[in-house]
Amino acid sequence: MGDLRDLYQEVILEHSKAPRNYRELKNADHKAEGFNPLCGDRFTVYVEMDGDSIRDIGFQGSGCAISKASASMMTQSLKGKTRKEADELFHRFHDVVTGQASADGDGPDLGKLAVFGGVSEFPLRVKCATLAWHTVQAALEGKQEAVSTE
Amino acid sequence: MSTAIKMPLSPAQPGRRVRSGFDVEKVRRDFPILREKARGHDLVYLDNAATSQKPQAVIDATVRYYTSENANIHRGVHYLSELATEEYEKARKAVQSFINASRASEIIFVRSATEAINLVAQTYGRVHVGAGDEVLITAMEHHSNIVPWQLLCEEKQGKLQVAPINDQGDLILEEFERLLGPRTRIVALGHVSNALGTVNPLKKIIAMAHARNIPVLVDGAQAAPHVAINVQDLDCDFYALSGHKMYGPTGIGVLYGKTELLEAMPPYQGGGDMISSVTFKKTVYNRVPFKFEAGTPNMAGAVGLNAAINYLNSLGMDNIAEYEHELLAYATEAVSRIPGVRLIGTAKEKAGVLSFIIEGVHPHDIGTILDQEGIAIRAGHHCAQPVMERFGIDATARASFALYNTTAEVDALVRGIKKVQEVFA
Numbered sequence: 350m351g352d353l354r355d356l357y358q359e360v361i362l363e364h365s366k367a368p369r370n371y372r373e374l375k376n377a378d379h380k381a382e383g384f385n386p387l388c389g390d391r392f393t394v395y396v397e398m399d400g401d402s403i404r405d406i407g408f409q410g411s412g413c414a415i416s417k418a419s420a421s422m423m424t425q426s427l428k429g430k431t432r433k434e435a436d437e438l439f440h441r442f443h444d445v446v447t448g449q450a451s452a453d454g455d456g457p458d459l460g461k462l463a464v465f466g467g468v469s470e471f472p473l474r475v476k477c478a479t480l481a482w483h484t485v486q487a488a489l490e491g492k493q494e495a496v497s498t499e
Numbered sequence: 500m501s502t503a504i505k506m507p508l509s510p511a512q513p514g515r516r517v518r519s520g521f522d523v524e525k526v527r528r529d530f531p532i533l534r535e536k537a538r539g540h541d542l543v544y545l546d547n548a549a550t551s552q553k554p555q556a557v558i559d560a561t562v563r564y565y566t567s568e569n570a571n572i573h574r575g576v577h578y579l580s581e582l583a584t585e586e587y588e589k590a591r592k593a594v595q596s597f598i599n600a601s602r603a604s605e606i607i608f609v610r611s612a613t614e615a616i617n618l619v620a621q622t623y624g625r626v627h628v629g630a631g632d633e634v635l636i637t638a639m640e641h642h643s644n645i646v647p648w649q650l651l652c653e654e655k656q657g658k659l660q661v662a663p664i665n666d667q668g669d670l671i672l673e674e675f676e677r678l679l680g681p682r683t684r685i686v687a688l689g690h691v692s693n694a695l696g697t698v699n700p701l702k703k704i705i706a707m708a709h710a711r712n713i714p715v716l717v718d719g720a721q722a723a724p725h726v727a728i729n730v731q732d733l734d735c736d737f738y739a740l741s742g743h744k745m746y747g748p749t750g751i752g753v754l755y756g757k758t759e760l761l762e763a764m765p766p767y768q769g770g771g772d773m774i775s776s777v778t779f780k781k782t783v784y785n786r787v788p789f790k791f792e793a794g795t796p797n798m799a800g801a802v803g804l805n806a807a808i809n810y811l812n813s814l815g816m817d818n819i820a821e822y823e824h825e826l827l828a829y830a831t832e833a834v835s836r837i838p839g840v841r842l843i844g845t846a847k848e849k850a851g852v853l854s855f856i857i858e859g860v861h862p863h864d865i866g867t868i869l870d871q872e873g874i875a876i877r878a879g880h881h882c883a884q885p886v887m888e889r890f891g892i893d894a895t896a897r898a899s900f901a902l903y904n905t906t907a908e909v910d911a912l913v914r915g916i917k918k919v920q921e922v923f924a
Binding site for chain 1: 859860861862863864867868871878879880884887893894922923
């Protein structure tokens with residue numbers, strides 16, 4: 350298992366304390382709820398589209414530092430992305446937090462999201478890091494049921 | 500929260516031994532897993548409300564059973580079957596005397612406390628709860644003492660009533676009594692709350708219900724490792740036990756029921772062992788307790804449970820309760836004096852559980868950071884989501900104690916909490 354500082358990097362702690370885009374979107378075209386029944390993390394993600402691109406994205410809810418920071422930084426990364434780009438970014442992010450790929454390897458540039466690479470050393474926390482991503486996928490696919498990590 | 504870290508933490512006497520004559524170091528040597536390392540540190544196992552560790556005597560009994568005693572029970576004509584049956588029935592008698600039941604036949608082996616509650620809901624419950632009837636539980640129940648009753652009420656169009664708790668986590672007795680109505684068919688409540696540690700005043704509660712001829716089921720999963728149980732003194736009608744929470748193996752539990760109730764109840768599952776005779780026209784059920792033990796039971800589990808009970812008896816439940824009471828008092832004082840920490844569950848009488856939250860830190864993060872120090876706690880809703888809702892939180896961090904925990908481990912927990920606060924400062 351890795352060092353705690355690999356998991357709780359400054360930027361992650363900072364986002365968890367002051368999450369960005371932490372708001373409901375009144376004009377959301379898509380909305381979904383994500384739930385991790387193991388720890389009680391619960392987020393709602395709102396997406397407003399402009400054609401095939403994400404014009405605006407926000408989230409609300411409660412959860413641990415990892416899940417909240419991940420949701421916050423995800424909203425920053427996804428703004429302006431097309432559905433396809435968002436999907437590719439999620440797959441890349443998923444591979445990195447599960448340790449299947451390194452943050453500096455091939456694929457779409459993770460940018461600041463690379464700080465979540467430390468999560469791969471903490472397998473129990475992968476679900477925390479990916480909850481918001483699963484939720485935004487569900488939102489874009491128009492699923493009505495709350496997504497669950499279990 | 501940085502002030503919290505600078506403040507010297509001075510629990511009454513760090514690392515002191517508690518007063519009682521209980522030799523915890525000797526007890527610790529009986530539990531081989533306590534010699535294991537976790538993440539490079541000495542294991543500090545404070546997740547006992549989830550499951551307890553096993554003394555060597557329990558491990559040995561299980562190995563011995565499979566090594567030299569195993570055969571199917573109640574049916575063989577041979578030596579080993581006779582031996583296995585004897586061991587299994589010895590375990591029943593051990594449970595009988597452990598909870599002071601009046602007869603061994605009032606002890607039914609099941610696979611868990613959960614199954615014990617489901618058994619009562621699906622047999623006694625289905626007979627006695629009809630449309631408009633009520634089942635009364637409390638706001639501090641584990642999901643296993645909520646959902647079986649919800650299923651029953653859904654099927655029978657009954658109504659689940661929930662007696663509220665106060666801000667300390669005590670049942671509000673006046674409200675409970677008010678909810679005991681003419682349609683209440685059964686009361687089901689925990690002896691000790693797994694999320695809050697509250698010990699319910701069972702004798703008072705059971706007397707209130709019995710004054711209205713309402714039977715009471717007690718979920719004793721969290722009580723059995725901590726306090727002496729006397730079902731005749733309590734006068735409860737049903738009592739559910741979990742083997743693995745009281746130093747026994749997983750997959751074995753107990754339902755105690757008063758004879759007259761058990762005899763009147765229909766069977767739970769059909770199968771071998773629970774019958775006297777079977778024809779395609781009619782089956783005659785076996786007598787209690789066998790009527791409720793369909794199929795080959797968990798024989799090794801029963802043998803292991805017997806060993807766990809012997810182990811507890813050798814230490815003495817009163818000694819264990821006294822030691823743990825002092826340990827919990829020590830932990831409560833040490834943890835509650837850390838600035839930024841709030842205890843959830845401060846009932847008048849508690850056993851085994853210290854639930855807490857740290858300002859600005861989610862319990863899941865607390866769990867991960869403590870884990871890095873080799874400290875095992877639970878973070879989450881503890882299968883008691885309504886309890887979390889009652890306190891307006893999503894989750895707590897829960898340290899839960901066993902007879903092998905020490906004040907030095909509590910001190911490690913305190914240092915771990917300070918580390919959490921440092922990371923999140």
